[in-house]
Amino acid sequence: MGSRVTLKSKGKSVKGAKGAEEKSMTDCVKEWSTWTMKKAKVITHYGFIPLVIIIGMNSDPKPQLYQLLSPV
Template sequence: MAAKASLKVKAKGKGSKGSSSSSSSKYELFKDWTNWSLKKAKVATHYGFIPLIIVLGMKSDPNTHLFQLLSPV
């Protein structure tokens, strides 16, 4: 597998000192938090989707058992 390249946003130009560095760090913090939360949501969705469908199927109006939900007939 190829290694992932990390993208870093750096302030360019004359106004790179001062308040723009704090806003850049806030942006980096927001971007890192968003990426972390989306990765966790992806894992939760991946492992939780089929159990959710099974639980919803077991609580449906005609009460079904787990074997009835999983059998092909």
């Protein structure tokens, strides 16, 4: 095979490095936001009903726990 000739210019490599740095920062922010949203979804899923029960127990008429959980 033939030998390859590559041309490197200093200006382009500096811009490329800067763009790669910004790209990795945006990727980091995207990963962090995705991780945060997944955790928030789990917390909301498992925390909603206990929150409703706690708010119901602290209401004015003070119902019993079985009264809060019964469908009637």
